Amino acid sequence: MDPRNAFQEIALPRKNSKENLDRFIPNRSAMDFDYAHYMLTEGKKGKENPAASSPAKEAYLKQLREVFNMNRPRILAFKNKPPAPVEFMPPEYASVQQSKPVKPRRHIPQTSERTLDAPDLLDDYYLNLLDWGSSNVLAIALGTTVYLWDASNGSTSELVTVDDDKGPVTSVNWAPDGRHIAVGLNNAEVQLWDSTANRQLRTLKGGHRARVGSLAWNNHILTTGSMDGKIMNNDVRIRDHVVETYRGHQQEVCGLKWSASGQQLASGGNDNILHIWDRTQASSNSATQWLHRLEDHAAAVKALAWCPFQGNLLASGGGGGDRCIKFWNTHTGSCLNSVDTGSQVCSLLWSKNERELLSSHGFTQNQLTLWKYPSMVKMAELTGHTSRVLFMAQSPDGCTVASAAGDETLRFWNVFGTPEVAKPAPKAAPEPFAHVNRIR
Amino acid sequence: MASKTVTKDIITLRGSAAIVSEFFGYAANSILYNRGVYPEESFAKVKKYGLPMLLTQDEGVKTFITNLTAQLSEWLEAGKLQRVVLVIMSKSTNEVLERWNFSIETDNEVVEKGVSREKSDKEIMREIQAIMRQIASSITYLPCLDEPCNYYDFRVFDVLAYTDKDVAAPFTWIESDPKLISNPQMVKLHAFDTKIHKVDTIVSYKNDEELDEE
Numbered sequence: 001m002d003p004r005n006a007f008q009e010i011a012l013p014r015k016n017s018k019e020n021l022d023r024f025i026p027n028r029s030a031m032d033f034d035y036a037h038y039m040l041t042e043g044k045k046g047k048e049n050p051a052a053s054s055p056a057k058e059a060y061l062k063q064l065r066e067v068f069n070m071n072r073p074r075i076l077a078f079k080n081k082p083p084a085p086v087e088f089m090p091p092e093y094a095s096v097q098q099s100k101p102v103k104p105r106r107h108i109p110q111t112s113e114r115t116l117d118a119p120d121l122l123d124d125y126y127l128n129l130l131d132w133g134s135s136n137v138l139a140i141a142l143g144t145t146v147y148l149w150d151a152s153n154g155s156t157s158e159l160v161t162v163d164d165d166k167g168p169v170t171s172v173n174w175a176p177d178g179r180h181i182a183v184g185l186n187n188a189e190v191q192l193w194d195s196t197a198n199r200q201l202r203t204l205k206g207g208h209r210a211r212v213g214s215l216a217w218n219n220h221i222l223t224t225g226s227m228d229g230k231i232m233n234n235d236v237r238i239r240d241h242v243v244e245t246y247r248g249h250q251q252e253v254c255g256l257k258w259s260a261s262g263q264q265l266a267s268g269g270n271d272n273i274l275h276i277w278d279r280t281q282a283s284s285n286s287a288t289q290w291l292h293r294l295e296d297h298a299a300a301v302k303a304l305a306w307c308p309f310q311g312n313l314l315a316s317g318g319g320g321g322d323r324c325i326k327f328w329n330t331h332t333g334s335c336l337n338s339v340d341t342g343s344q345v346c347s348l349l350w351s352k353n354e355r356e357l358l359s360s361h362g363f364t365q366n367q368l369t370l371w372k373y374p375s376m377v378k379m380a381e382l383t384g385h386t387s388r389v390l391f392m393a394q395s396p397d398g399c400t401v402a403s404a405a406g407d408e409t410l411r412f413w414n415v416f417g418t419p420e421v422a423k424p425a426p427k428a429a430p431e432p433f434a435h436v437n438r439i440r
Numbered sequence: 441m442a443s444k445t446v447t448k449d450i451i452t453l454r455g456s457a458a459i460v461s462e463f464f465g466y467a468a469n470s471i472l473y474n475r476g477v478y479p480e481e482s483f484a485k486v487k488k489y490g491l492p493m494l495l496t497q498d499e500g501v502k503t504f505i506t507n508l509t510a511q512l513s514e515w516l517e518a519g520k521l522q523r524v525v526l527v528i529m530s531k532s533t534n535e536v537l538e539r540w541n542f543s544i545e546t547d548n549e550v551v552e553k554g555v556s557r558e559k560s561d562k563e564i565m566r567e568i569q570a571i572m573r574q575i576a577s578s579i580t581y582l583p584c585l586d587e588p589c590n591y592y593d594f595r596v597f598d599v600l601a602y603t604d605k606d607v608a609a610p611f612t613w614i615e616s617d618p619k620l621i622s623n624p625q626m627v628k629l630h631a632f633d634t635k636i637h638k639v640d641t642i643v644s645y646k647n648d649e650e651l652d653e654e
Contacts (some may be wrong), residue, residue, distance in 0.1 A: 077616035083500035
């Protein structure tokens with residue numbers, strides 16, 4: 001055998017070398033003396049080389065390879081997973097297994113859970129007089145007075161009654177902290193109040209020239225929409241509070257909502273136009289250009305709701321001449337769907353827990369309609385109000401909806417159901433040191 | 441007679457890859473049906489391997505399996521596929537409940553030198569048929585997957601491919617963890633061999649002994 005071959009055999013595991021190395025078979029014809037010589041001399045050098053033979057070194061190498069995943073195969077899986085079998089669940093199976101309320105079979109109470117009187121509530125489609133803050137306090141403007149109703153204990157208090165020459169109150173909106181509240185007035189002023197101290201912090205004036213019917217907070221920016229058609233971003237921390245102005249509406253701005261990300265503002269006007277504005281494109285000195293100008297509605301656009309589970313999805317509802325709920329991709333400005341509800345759409349709310357949308361309507365039913373999204377199948381129609389349901393607000397836990405209507409009542413509906421995880425327990429038992437963060 | 445068998449019993453690398461990837465398609469469908477991952481009304485009956493086999497009619501699942509077998513066939517032809525694993529998981533917890541492991545041994549000589557082997561189609565089909573029968577009867581010993589208390593929880597599946605280190609994975613694939621079951625029970629099923637690819641099937645599942653003692 002040629003020595004080169006022999007060397008290869010040493011480098012490899014010695015499986016074939018058995019017959020050559022057996023000294024106890026006295027048949028010399030089967031022996032390879034060249035090979036034997038090589039093994040006794042050169043071969044030994046190879047053996048002494050620790051890299052080739054030391055068991056410790058081999059174990060070390062093996063471990064190294066394992067650590068660096070070198071001798072393991074690649075494990076691959078498709079990026080796109082196969083569809084989950086949710087949709088296929090036969091309904092009869094669902095009913096058999098139903099131990100607690102299951103999504104599709106959730107009981108939706110057909111009547112309001114409680115009704116409160118709301119005397120002097122202005123029956124004006126273009127105003128926004130109801131809001132439910134994150135601290136679980138509901139604010140409602142009745143004539144010239146703003147009342148606060150604490151949902152956790154049912155107590156009512158008066159925040160402010162404005163003078164007759166300033167009022168009536170045309171809009172209320174809680175800041176995200178649930179403590180500060182903005183109050184828009186008929187005389188184009190906006191007041192900022194601290195609800196815990198019951199103290200007015202400042203008045204924003206000089207911006208608008210007509211009543212302020214819509215308000216929307218975006219951190220320290222309070223956006224105001226007015227009958228003069230203008231929308232202003234007010235930085236409530238600084239003296240010259242008007243930082244940006246959006247011009248685009250020819251008539252009263254009655255719908256105003258910031259997206260959850262705070263990047264896009266949707267505004268609807270009595271001119272039947274829906275605008276999407278981009279926060280980053282806004283500037284104080286030059287007139288800001290809208291991102292999208294959507295002219296599909298045939299009546300005033302007041303009802304606006306950003307989808308909580310899809311960032312650039314907006315639902316908008318049109319007034320009496322339009323009666324449609326439309327869905328928009330605000331990224332591209334395309335209309336995704338339009339549903340004729342048969343009645344004026346006064347307000348829209350997305351469920352925080354389910355893929356559902358609630359709309360409130362006027363003539364003829366004055367109802368609240370719960371829709372499944374995106375199929376837009378009607379899940380429930382809630383009647384009770386005897387005049388158009390102008391305003392809706394959602395509790396912080398997302399379960400309860402308050403609606404105020406032209407019949408001067410405020411009704412509470414358990415329409416969205418309780419979230420699956422747990423009931424809103426902390427409501428009743430506030431944390432012992434919850435007040436500590438209010439020191440400053 | 442002799443000349444007939446000669447032409448019929450030659451199996452090429454390409455043919456073997458086709459048989460094996462087709463086997464995975466049917467096996468995956470059968471597992472999804474028999475283990476109740478998708479409801480039975482979403483499956484339709486066809487005849488294959490001399491058995492009534494069920495194939496999903498759901499477009500999403502169908503596309504997934506078609507894409508899968510196409511890619512597997514490519515890797516099989518290159519001799520780079522070592523193992524295919526179908527895992528059944530709980531959707532909510534991602535816990536792996538069942539793991540169907542198909543190990544593949546490839547005759548490298550065929551891949552490297554392009555030679556062919558001899559084995560009759562009939563014989564291969566008979567071997568596959570035996571495995572399919574075993575998959576269908578596995579419900580008799582595998583733990584029940586749809587326990588009533590778990591209505592909210594759905595079963596989902598995923599497929600892992602163990603390939604050689606040097607394969608170029610298409611962008612539709614990503615690296616995955618092996619999704620192992622700790623302390624599993626294992627049952628080895630029949631194997632089949634095309635003389636080019638040998639496929640061994642093992643199903644492992646969660647050891648439910650603690651539950652039985654309750």
